[in-house]
Amino acid sequence: MSEPIHEMRHHLFSERYRVTASVKASGILENLWREHVFCTLWLDNQVQSYNTLLLDVQSEPELLIDLPLHFPEQIEIGAAITLLSRVDGVICGFRSTIIRHDAEGIVLQYPEEIYQLQRRQLFRVPPTVQDPDEVEIYRQGALMVGGRMQDISAGGIRIMSRCPKDHPFQPNEILTQLVFRIRDSQPLHMPAVIRFVDNHVAGATGVVLGVEFQDPPAADQEKVAQYVQTRDREILRMLGIGLRSSAKPSDNSLRTKLKRWWSH
Structure with missing residues:
Protein backbone atom coordinates (compact mmCIF):
# COMPACT_ATOMS: atom_id res chain seq x y z
CA MET A 1 0.00 0.00 0.00
CA GLN A 118 7.18 6.90 9.08
CA ARG A 119 5.66 3.49 8.38
CA ARG A 120 2.02 4.48 8.90
CA GLN A 121 2.38 7.44 6.55
CA LEU A 122 3.05 5.07 3.65
CA PHE A 123 -0.57 3.94 3.58
CA ARG A 124 -3.45 5.18 1.48
CA VAL A 125 -6.74 5.37 3.32
CA PRO A 126 -10.29 5.91 2.03
CA PRO A 127 -12.52 8.54 3.65
CA THR A 128 -15.53 7.37 5.61
CA VAL A 129 -19.04 7.92 4.31
CA GLN A 130 -19.37 10.85 6.74
CA ASP A 131 -16.03 12.44 5.82
CA PRO A 132 -15.86 15.16 3.14
CA ASP A 133 -14.58 13.86 -0.19
CA GLU A 134 -15.15 16.66 -2.71
CA VAL A 135 -12.05 17.91 -4.53
CA GLU A 136 -11.65 20.97 -6.74
CA ILE A 137 -8.89 20.60 -9.35
CA TYR A 138 -7.44 23.90 -10.59
CA ARG A 139 -5.37 23.71 -13.78
CA GLN A 140 -3.17 26.04 -15.78
CA GLY A 141 -5.01 27.38 -18.82
CA ALA A 142 -8.05 25.17 -18.29
CA LEU A 143 -11.32 25.15 -16.40
CA MET A 144 -11.60 23.95 -12.82
CA VAL A 145 -12.80 20.34 -12.61
CA GLY A 146 -14.56 18.75 -9.65
CA GLY A 147 -13.88 15.26 -8.35
CA ARG A 148 -14.25 12.84 -5.46
CA MET A 149 -11.49 11.60 -3.19
CA GLN A 150 -11.02 7.84 -3.46
CA ASP A 151 -8.13 7.63 -1.02
CA ILE A 152 -5.39 9.80 0.43
CA SER A 153 -1.89 9.46 1.87
CA ALA A 154 0.61 11.88 3.36
CA GLY A 155 2.08 12.30 -0.12
CA GLY A 156 -0.90 12.49 -2.42
CA ILE A 157 -4.48 11.71 -3.30
CA ARG A 158 -6.39 9.53 -5.74
CA ILE A 159 -9.35 11.28 -7.35
CA MET A 160 -12.26 10.12 -9.47
CA SER A 161 -13.32 12.92 -11.80
CA ARG A 162 -15.11 13.54 -15.06
CA CYS A 163 -13.16 13.87 -18.30
CA PRO A 164 -12.59 17.60 -18.96
CA LYS A 165 -14.36 19.09 -21.95
CA ASP A 166 -11.55 21.51 -22.80
CA HIS A 167 -8.17 19.82 -22.18
CA PRO A 168 -7.69 16.13 -21.20
CA PHE A 169 -5.67 15.40 -18.07
CA GLN A 170 -2.05 14.42 -18.77
CA PRO A 171 0.60 12.60 -16.66
CA ASN A 172 3.11 15.08 -15.18
CA GLU A 173 0.63 17.93 -15.59
CA ILE A 174 1.24 20.60 -12.95
CA LEU A 175 -1.92 21.54 -11.06
CA THR A 176 -2.16 25.08 -9.73
CA GLN A 177 -3.80 23.66 -6.64
CA LEU A 178 -6.16 21.09 -5.22
CA VAL A 179 -8.79 22.35 -2.81
CA PHE A 180 -10.35 19.76 -0.51
CA ARG A 181 -11.32 19.15 3.09
CA ILE A 182 -10.61 16.33 5.48
CA ARG A 183 -12.41 15.60 8.73
CA ASP A 184 -12.77 18.68 10.98
CA SER A 185 -10.63 20.86 8.72
CA GLN A 186 -11.05 24.05 6.79
CA PRO A 187 -10.39 23.81 3.03
CA LEU A 188 -6.80 22.76 2.29
CA HIS A 189 -4.94 24.22 -0.70
CA MET A 190 -2.25 21.93 -2.14
CA PRO A 191 -0.05 22.52 -5.20
CA ALA A 192 0.19 19.19 -6.99
CA VAL A 193 1.26 17.21 -10.06
CA ILE A 194 -0.62 14.40 -11.82
CA ARG A 195 1.38 11.16 -11.72
CA PHE A 196 -1.03 8.85 -13.56
CA VAL A 197 -4.27 9.07 -15.53
CA ASP A 198 -6.51 6.00 -15.77
CA ASN A 199 -9.36 6.34 -18.28
CA HIS A 200 -10.36 2.68 -18.06
CA VAL A 201 -11.66 2.57 -14.50
CA ALA A 202 -14.38 5.19 -14.31
CA GLY A 203 -16.12 4.62 -17.64
CA ALA A 204 -16.42 6.64 -20.85
CA THR A 205 -16.99 9.99 -19.15
CA GLY A 206 -14.84 9.47 -16.05
CA VAL A 207 -11.17 9.31 -15.15
CA VAL A 208 -9.10 8.34 -12.09
CA LEU A 209 -6.10 10.53 -11.25
CA GLY A 210 -3.12 9.74 -9.07
CA VAL A 211 -1.92 13.10 -7.78
CA GLU A 212 1.19 13.93 -5.76
CA PHE A 213 1.38 16.97 -3.47
CA GLN A 214 4.17 19.40 -4.36
CA ASP A 215 5.75 21.43 -1.52
CA PRO A 216 2.48 21.71 0.41
CA PRO A 217 2.16 24.13 3.35
CA ALA A 218 3.67 22.38 6.37
CA ALA A 219 0.59 22.91 8.53
CA ASP A 220 -1.72 21.42 5.89
CA GLN A 221 0.57 18.45 5.29
CA GLU A 222 0.59 17.78 9.03
CA LYS A 223 -3.22 17.76 9.07
CA VAL A 224 -3.28 15.24 6.21
CA ALA A 225 -0.70 13.01 7.92
CA GLN A 226 -2.68 13.02 11.16
CA TYR A 227 -5.89 12.19 9.31
CA VAL A 228 -4.18 9.29 7.51
CA GLN A 229 -2.93 7.89 10.80
CA THR A 230 -6.36 8.26 12.40
CA ARG A 231 -8.12 6.51 9.50
CA ASP A 232 -5.48 3.77 9.47
CA ARG A 233 -6.19 3.01 13.14
CA GLU A 234 -9.93 3.06 12.51
CA ILE A 235 -9.59 0.58 9.66
CA LEU A 236 -7.36 -1.72 11.68
CA ARG A 237 -9.95 -1.72 14.48
CA MET A 238 -12.75 -2.39 12.01
CA LEU A 239 -10.80 -5.29 10.51
CA GLY A 240 -10.52 -6.73 14.00
CA ILE A 241 -6.72 -6.80 13.98
CA GLY A 242 -5.55 -7.50 17.50
CA LEU A 243 -9.08 -8.31 18.67
CA ARG A 244 -10.37 -11.77 19.54
CA SER A 245 -13.62 -12.83 17.97
CA SER A 246 -15.17 -16.17 17.16
CA ALA A 247 -17.71 -14.62 14.80
CA LYS A 248 -17.00 -14.64 11.08
CA PRO A 249 -18.22 -11.62 9.13
CA SER A 250 -20.66 -12.22 6.31
CA ASP A 251 -19.50 -11.75 2.72
CA ASN A 252 -21.62 -8.61 2.46
CA SER A 253 -20.32 -6.93 5.60
CA LEU A 254 -18.34 -3.69 5.49
CA ARG A 255 -15.50 -5.47 7.31
CA THR A 256 -15.20 -8.06 4.52
CA LYS A 257 -15.28 -5.38 1.83
CA LEU A 258 -12.58 -3.41 3.61
CA LYS A 259 -10.37 -6.48 3.94
CA ARG A 260 -10.59 -7.02 0.21
CA TRP A 261 -9.76 -3.35 -0.45
CA TRP A 262 -6.93 -3.28 2.11
CA SER A 263 -5.20 -6.31 0.60
CA HIS A 264 -5.39 -4.83 -2.91
Missing part, protein backbone atom coordinates in the same frame (compact mmCIF):
# COMPACT_ATOMS: atom_id res chain seq x y z
CA SER A 2 2.99 2.30 -0.29
CA GLU A 3 3.35 5.18 -2.69
CA PRO A 4 5.76 4.44 -5.57
CA ILE A 5 9.29 5.37 -4.56
CA HIS A 6 9.58 7.83 -7.48
CA GLU A 7 6.74 9.86 -5.99
CA MET A 8 8.59 10.28 -2.69
CA ARG A 9 11.52 12.13 -4.23
CA HIS A 10 9.98 15.56 -3.85
CA HIS A 11 8.46 15.51 -0.38
CA LEU A 12 10.51 13.12 1.77
CA PHE A 13 13.10 15.76 2.64
CA SER A 14 11.26 17.77 5.24
CA GLU A 15 12.15 18.26 8.89
CA ARG A 16 9.39 15.93 10.08
CA TYR A 17 11.04 12.94 8.35
CA ARG A 18 14.64 13.71 9.33
CA VAL A 19 16.33 11.01 11.41
CA THR A 20 17.57 12.94 14.40
CA ALA A 21 19.59 10.17 16.07
CA SER A 22 23.03 9.88 14.43
CA VAL A 23 23.36 6.22 15.43
CA LYS A 24 20.07 5.37 13.72
CA ALA A 25 21.05 7.35 10.61
CA SER A 26 24.35 5.49 10.38
CA GLY A 27 22.49 2.22 10.93
CA ILE A 28 20.23 2.90 7.93
CA LEU A 29 23.25 3.34 5.66
CA GLU A 30 24.89 0.24 7.16
CA ASN A 31 21.78 -1.82 6.40
CA LEU A 32 21.64 -0.60 2.81
CA TRP A 33 25.29 -1.53 2.38
CA ARG A 34 25.37 -4.89 4.17
CA GLU A 35 22.09 -6.13 2.64
CA HIS A 36 23.08 -4.99 -0.88
CA VAL A 37 19.79 -3.12 -1.23
CA PHE A 38 19.12 -1.51 -4.61
CA CYS A 39 18.84 2.27 -4.47
CA THR A 40 17.37 4.78 -6.90
CA LEU A 41 19.56 7.73 -7.85
CA TRP A 42 18.55 11.01 -9.49
CA LEU A 43 20.65 13.89 -10.69
CA ASP A 44 18.83 16.97 -9.46
CA ASN A 45 16.53 18.68 -11.97
CA GLN A 46 16.48 15.55 -14.16
CA VAL A 47 13.66 13.06 -14.62
CA GLN A 48 15.89 10.08 -15.48
CA SER A 49 16.70 7.74 -12.57
CA TYR A 50 19.40 5.09 -12.15
CA ASN A 51 19.77 1.93 -10.06
CA THR A 52 22.82 1.65 -7.84
CA LEU A 53 24.24 0.03 -4.67
CA LEU A 54 26.22 1.39 -1.75
CA LEU A 55 29.75 -0.02 -1.93
CA ASP A 56 31.38 1.63 1.09
CA VAL A 57 29.77 3.60 3.92
CA GLN A 58 32.67 3.50 6.35
CA SER A 59 35.03 6.04 4.81
CA GLU A 60 33.68 9.35 6.06
CA PRO A 61 33.55 12.05 4.80
CA GLU A 62 33.01 10.09 1.56
CA LEU A 63 30.46 7.52 0.41
CA LEU A 64 31.10 5.13 -2.50
CA ILE A 65 28.27 3.89 -4.71
CA ASP A 66 28.26 1.61 -7.74
CA LEU A 67 28.45 3.31 -11.14
CA PRO A 68 24.94 2.94 -12.62
CA LEU A 69 24.40 1.55 -16.09
CA HIS A 70 24.13 4.30 -18.73
CA PHE A 71 25.16 6.95 -16.21
CA PRO A 72 26.28 10.14 -18.04
CA GLU A 73 30.05 10.29 -18.54
CA GLN A 74 30.31 14.06 -18.34
CA ILE A 75 29.08 15.00 -14.89
CA GLU A 76 30.32 18.14 -13.17
CA ILE A 77 32.05 17.80 -9.83
CA GLY A 78 29.66 19.05 -7.18
CA ALA A 79 26.55 17.94 -9.06
CA ALA A 80 23.66 17.44 -6.63
CA ILE A 81 22.00 14.02 -6.37
CA THR A 82 19.08 12.44 -4.55
CA LEU A 83 19.16 8.79 -3.47
CA LEU A 84 16.19 6.80 -2.20
CA SER A 85 15.73 3.20 -1.12
CA ARG A 86 13.76 1.00 1.29
CA VAL A 87 14.81 -0.41 4.65
CA ASP A 88 12.39 -3.01 6.03
CA GLY A 89 9.78 -1.75 3.59
CA VAL A 90 10.09 1.89 4.70
CA ILE A 91 11.35 4.52 2.25
CA CYS A 92 14.52 6.36 3.28
CA GLY A 93 17.04 8.54 1.52
CA PHE A 94 19.47 11.42 1.47
CA ARG A 95 20.78 14.24 -0.66
CA SER A 96 24.44 14.69 -1.49
CA THR A 97 26.91 15.91 -4.12
CA ILE A 98 29.31 14.10 -6.44
CA ILE A 99 32.99 14.42 -5.51
CA ARG A 100 34.31 12.30 -8.40
CA HIS A 101 33.62 9.14 -10.33
CA ASP A 102 35.99 6.57 -11.80
CA ALA A 103 36.24 2.84 -12.53
CA GLU A 104 35.48 1.95 -8.89
CA GLY A 105 32.24 3.89 -8.76
CA ILE A 106 30.89 7.29 -7.80
CA VAL A 107 32.24 9.03 -4.72
CA LEU A 108 29.67 11.15 -2.89
CA GLN A 109 29.97 13.61 -0.06
CA TYR A 110 28.91 11.74 3.08
CA PRO A 111 25.31 12.90 3.69
CA GLU A 112 24.72 15.31 6.52
CA GLU A 113 21.14 14.13 7.05
CA ILE A 114 19.20 10.90 6.52
CA TYR A 115 15.43 10.94 6.08
CA GLN A 116 12.95 8.15 6.64
CA LEU A 117 9.22 8.04 6.13
Whole structure:
Protein backbone atom coordinates (compact mmCIF):
# COMPACT_ATOMS: atom_id res chain seq x y z
CA MET A 1 0.00 0.00 0.00
CA SER A 2 2.99 2.30 -0.29
CA GLU A 3 3.35 5.18 -2.69
CA PRO A 4 5.76 4.44 -5.57
CA ILE A 5 9.29 5.37 -4.56
CA HIS A 6 9.58 7.83 -7.48
CA GLU A 7 6.74 9.86 -5.99
CA MET A 8 8.59 10.28 -2.69
CA ARG A 9 11.52 12.13 -4.23
CA HIS A 10 9.98 15.56 -3.85
CA HIS A 11 8.46 15.51 -0.38
CA LEU A 12 10.51 13.12 1.77
CA PHE A 13 13.10 15.76 2.64
CA SER A 14 11.26 17.77 5.24
CA GLU A 15 12.15 18.26 8.89
CA ARG A 16 9.39 15.93 10.08
CA TYR A 17 11.04 12.94 8.35
CA ARG A 18 14.64 13.71 9.33
CA VAL A 19 16.33 11.01 11.41
CA THR A 20 17.57 12.94 14.40
CA ALA A 21 19.59 10.17 16.07
CA SER A 22 23.03 9.88 14.43
CA VAL A 23 23.36 6.22 15.43
CA LYS A 24 20.07 5.37 13.72
CA ALA A 25 21.05 7.35 10.61
CA SER A 26 24.35 5.49 10.38
CA GLY A 27 22.49 2.22 10.93
CA ILE A 28 20.23 2.90 7.93
CA LEU A 29 23.25 3.34 5.66
CA GLU A 30 24.89 0.24 7.16
CA ASN A 31 21.78 -1.82 6.40
CA LEU A 32 21.64 -0.60 2.81
CA TRP A 33 25.29 -1.53 2.38
CA ARG A 34 25.37 -4.89 4.17
CA GLU A 35 22.09 -6.13 2.64
CA HIS A 36 23.08 -4.99 -0.88
CA VAL A 37 19.79 -3.12 -1.23
CA PHE A 38 19.12 -1.51 -4.61
CA CYS A 39 18.84 2.27 -4.47
CA THR A 40 17.37 4.78 -6.90
CA LEU A 41 19.56 7.73 -7.85
CA TRP A 42 18.55 11.01 -9.49
CA LEU A 43 20.65 13.89 -10.69
CA ASP A 44 18.83 16.97 -9.46
CA ASN A 45 16.53 18.68 -11.97
CA GLN A 46 16.48 15.55 -14.16
CA VAL A 47 13.66 13.06 -14.62
CA GLN A 48 15.89 10.08 -15.48
CA SER A 49 16.70 7.74 -12.57
CA TYR A 50 19.40 5.09 -12.15
CA ASN A 51 19.77 1.93 -10.06
CA THR A 52 22.82 1.65 -7.84
CA LEU A 53 24.24 0.03 -4.67
CA LEU A 54 26.22 1.39 -1.75
CA LEU A 55 29.75 -0.02 -1.93
CA ASP A 56 31.38 1.63 1.09
CA VAL A 57 29.77 3.60 3.92
CA GLN A 58 32.67 3.50 6.35
CA SER A 59 35.03 6.04 4.81
CA GLU A 60 33.68 9.35 6.06
CA PRO A 61 33.55 12.05 4.80
CA GLU A 62 33.01 10.09 1.56
CA LEU A 63 30.46 7.52 0.41
CA LEU A 64 31.10 5.13 -2.50
CA ILE A 65 28.27 3.89 -4.71
CA ASP A 66 28.26 1.61 -7.74
CA LEU A 67 28.45 3.31 -11.14
CA PRO A 68 24.94 2.94 -12.62
CA LEU A 69 24.40 1.55 -16.09
CA HIS A 70 24.13 4.30 -18.73
CA PHE A 71 25.16 6.95 -16.21
CA PRO A 72 26.28 10.14 -18.04
CA GLU A 73 30.05 10.29 -18.54
CA GLN A 74 30.31 14.06 -18.34
CA ILE A 75 29.08 15.00 -14.89
CA GLU A 76 30.32 18.14 -13.17
CA ILE A 77 32.05 17.80 -9.83
CA GLY A 78 29.66 19.05 -7.18
CA ALA A 79 26.55 17.94 -9.06
CA ALA A 80 23.66 17.44 -6.63
CA ILE A 81 22.00 14.02 -6.37
CA THR A 82 19.08 12.44 -4.55
CA LEU A 83 19.16 8.79 -3.47
CA LEU A 84 16.19 6.80 -2.20
CA SER A 85 15.73 3.20 -1.12
CA ARG A 86 13.76 1.00 1.29
CA VAL A 87 14.81 -0.41 4.65
CA ASP A 88 12.39 -3.01 6.03
CA GLY A 89 9.78 -1.75 3.59
CA VAL A 90 10.09 1.89 4.70
CA ILE A 91 11.35 4.52 2.25
CA CYS A 92 14.52 6.36 3.28
CA GLY A 93 17.04 8.54 1.52
CA PHE A 94 19.47 11.42 1.47
CA ARG A 95 20.78 14.24 -0.66
CA SER A 96 24.44 14.69 -1.49
CA THR A 97 26.91 15.91 -4.12
CA ILE A 98 29.31 14.10 -6.44
CA ILE A 99 32.99 14.42 -5.51
CA ARG A 100 34.31 12.30 -8.40
CA HIS A 101 33.62 9.14 -10.33
CA ASP A 102 35.99 6.57 -11.80
CA ALA A 103 36.24 2.84 -12.53
CA GLU A 104 35.48 1.95 -8.89
CA GLY A 105 32.24 3.89 -8.76
CA ILE A 106 30.89 7.29 -7.80
CA VAL A 107 32.24 9.03 -4.72
CA LEU A 108 29.67 11.15 -2.89
CA GLN A 109 29.97 13.61 -0.06
CA TYR A 110 28.91 11.74 3.08
CA PRO A 111 25.31 12.90 3.69
CA GLU A 112 24.72 15.31 6.52
CA GLU A 113 21.14 14.13 7.05
CA ILE A 114 19.20 10.90 6.52
CA TYR A 115 15.43 10.94 6.08
CA GLN A 116 12.95 8.15 6.64
CA LEU A 117 9.22 8.04 6.13
CA GLN A 118 7.18 6.90 9.08
CA ARG A 119 5.66 3.49 8.38
CA ARG A 120 2.02 4.48 8.90
CA GLN A 121 2.38 7.44 6.55
CA LEU A 122 3.05 5.07 3.65
CA PHE A 123 -0.57 3.94 3.58
CA ARG A 124 -3.45 5.18 1.48
CA VAL A 125 -6.74 5.37 3.32
CA PRO A 126 -10.29 5.91 2.03
CA PRO A 127 -12.52 8.54 3.65
CA THR A 128 -15.53 7.37 5.61
CA VAL A 129 -19.04 7.92 4.31
CA GLN A 130 -19.37 10.85 6.74
CA ASP A 131 -16.03 12.44 5.82
CA PRO A 132 -15.86 15.16 3.14
CA ASP A 133 -14.58 13.86 -0.19
CA GLU A 134 -15.15 16.66 -2.71
CA VAL A 135 -12.05 17.91 -4.53
CA GLU A 136 -11.65 20.97 -6.74
CA ILE A 137 -8.89 20.60 -9.35
CA TYR A 138 -7.44 23.90 -10.59
CA ARG A 139 -5.37 23.71 -13.78
CA GLN A 140 -3.17 26.04 -15.78
CA GLY A 141 -5.01 27.38 -18.82
CA ALA A 142 -8.05 25.17 -18.29
CA LEU A 143 -11.32 25.15 -16.40
CA MET A 144 -11.60 23.95 -12.82
CA VAL A 145 -12.80 20.34 -12.61
CA GLY A 146 -14.56 18.75 -9.65
CA GLY A 147 -13.88 15.26 -8.35
CA ARG A 148 -14.25 12.84 -5.46
CA MET A 149 -11.49 11.60 -3.19
CA GLN A 150 -11.02 7.84 -3.46
CA ASP A 151 -8.13 7.63 -1.02
CA ILE A 152 -5.39 9.80 0.43
CA SER A 153 -1.89 9.46 1.87
CA ALA A 154 0.61 11.88 3.36
CA GLY A 155 2.08 12.30 -0.12
CA GLY A 156 -0.90 12.49 -2.42
CA ILE A 157 -4.48 11.71 -3.30
CA ARG A 158 -6.39 9.53 -5.74
CA ILE A 159 -9.35 11.28 -7.35
CA MET A 160 -12.26 10.12 -9.47
CA SER A 161 -13.32 12.92 -11.80
CA ARG A 162 -15.11 13.54 -15.06
CA CYS A 163 -13.16 13.87 -18.30
CA PRO A 164 -12.59 17.60 -18.96
CA LYS A 165 -14.36 19.09 -21.95
CA ASP A 166 -11.55 21.51 -22.80
CA HIS A 167 -8.17 19.82 -22.18
CA PRO A 168 -7.69 16.13 -21.20
CA PHE A 169 -5.67 15.40 -18.07
CA GLN A 170 -2.05 14.42 -18.77
CA PRO A 171 0.60 12.60 -16.66
CA ASN A 172 3.11 15.08 -15.18
CA GLU A 173 0.63 17.93 -15.59
CA ILE A 174 1.24 20.60 -12.95
CA LEU A 175 -1.92 21.54 -11.06
CA THR A 176 -2.16 25.08 -9.73
CA GLN A 177 -3.80 23.66 -6.64
CA LEU A 178 -6.16 21.09 -5.22
CA VAL A 179 -8.79 22.35 -2.81
CA PHE A 180 -10.35 19.76 -0.51
CA ARG A 181 -11.32 19.15 3.09
CA ILE A 182 -10.61 16.33 5.48
CA ARG A 183 -12.41 15.60 8.73
CA ASP A 184 -12.77 18.68 10.98
CA SER A 185 -10.63 20.86 8.72
CA GLN A 186 -11.05 24.05 6.79
CA PRO A 187 -10.39 23.81 3.03
CA LEU A 188 -6.80 22.76 2.29
CA HIS A 189 -4.94 24.22 -0.70
CA MET A 190 -2.25 21.93 -2.14
CA PRO A 191 -0.05 22.52 -5.20
CA ALA A 192 0.19 19.19 -6.99
CA VAL A 193 1.26 17.21 -10.06
CA ILE A 194 -0.62 14.40 -11.82
CA ARG A 195 1.38 11.16 -11.72
CA PHE A 196 -1.03 8.85 -13.56
CA VAL A 197 -4.27 9.07 -15.53
CA ASP A 198 -6.51 6.00 -15.77
CA ASN A 199 -9.36 6.34 -18.28
CA HIS A 200 -10.36 2.68 -18.06
CA VAL A 201 -11.66 2.57 -14.50
CA ALA A 202 -14.38 5.19 -14.31
CA GLY A 203 -16.12 4.62 -17.64
CA ALA A 204 -16.42 6.64 -20.85
CA THR A 205 -16.99 9.99 -19.15
CA GLY A 206 -14.84 9.47 -16.05
CA VAL A 207 -11.17 9.31 -15.15
CA VAL A 208 -9.10 8.34 -12.09
CA LEU A 209 -6.10 10.53 -11.25
CA GLY A 210 -3.12 9.74 -9.07
CA VAL A 211 -1.92 13.10 -7.78
CA GLU A 212 1.19 13.93 -5.76
CA PHE A 213 1.38 16.97 -3.47
CA GLN A 214 4.17 19.40 -4.36
CA ASP A 215 5.75 21.43 -1.52
CA PRO A 216 2.48 21.71 0.41
CA PRO A 217 2.16 24.13 3.35
CA ALA A 218 3.67 22.38 6.37
CA ALA A 219 0.59 22.91 8.53
CA ASP A 220 -1.72 21.42 5.89
CA GLN A 221 0.57 18.45 5.29
CA GLU A 222 0.59 17.78 9.03
CA LYS A 223 -3.22 17.76 9.07
CA VAL A 224 -3.28 15.24 6.21
CA ALA A 225 -0.70 13.01 7.92
CA GLN A 226 -2.68 13.02 11.16
CA TYR A 227 -5.89 12.19 9.31
CA VAL A 228 -4.18 9.29 7.51
CA GLN A 229 -2.93 7.89 10.80
CA THR A 230 -6.36 8.26 12.40
CA ARG A 231 -8.12 6.51 9.50
CA ASP A 232 -5.48 3.77 9.47
CA ARG A 233 -6.19 3.01 13.14
CA GLU A 234 -9.93 3.06 12.51
CA ILE A 235 -9.59 0.58 9.66
CA LEU A 236 -7.36 -1.72 11.68
CA ARG A 237 -9.95 -1.72 14.48
CA MET A 238 -12.75 -2.39 12.01
CA LEU A 239 -10.80 -5.29 10.51
CA GLY A 240 -10.52 -6.73 14.00
CA ILE A 241 -6.72 -6.80 13.98
CA GLY A 242 -5.55 -7.50 17.50
CA LEU A 243 -9.08 -8.31 18.67
CA ARG A 244 -10.37 -11.77 19.54
CA SER A 245 -13.62 -12.83 17.97
CA SER A 246 -15.17 -16.17 17.16
CA ALA A 247 -17.71 -14.62 14.80
CA LYS A 248 -17.00 -14.64 11.08
CA PRO A 249 -18.22 -11.62 9.13
CA SER A 250 -20.66 -12.22 6.31
CA ASP A 251 -19.50 -11.75 2.72
CA ASN A 252 -21.62 -8.61 2.46
CA SER A 253 -20.32 -6.93 5.60
CA LEU A 254 -18.34 -3.69 5.49
CA ARG A 255 -15.50 -5.47 7.31
CA THR A 256 -15.20 -8.06 4.52
CA LYS A 257 -15.28 -5.38 1.83
CA LEU A 258 -12.58 -3.41 3.61
CA LYS A 259 -10.37 -6.48 3.94
CA ARG A 260 -10.59 -7.02 0.21
CA TRP A 261 -9.76 -3.35 -0.45
CA TRP A 262 -6.93 -3.28 2.11
CA SER A 263 -5.20 -6.31 0.60
CA HIS A 264 -5.39 -4.83 -2.91
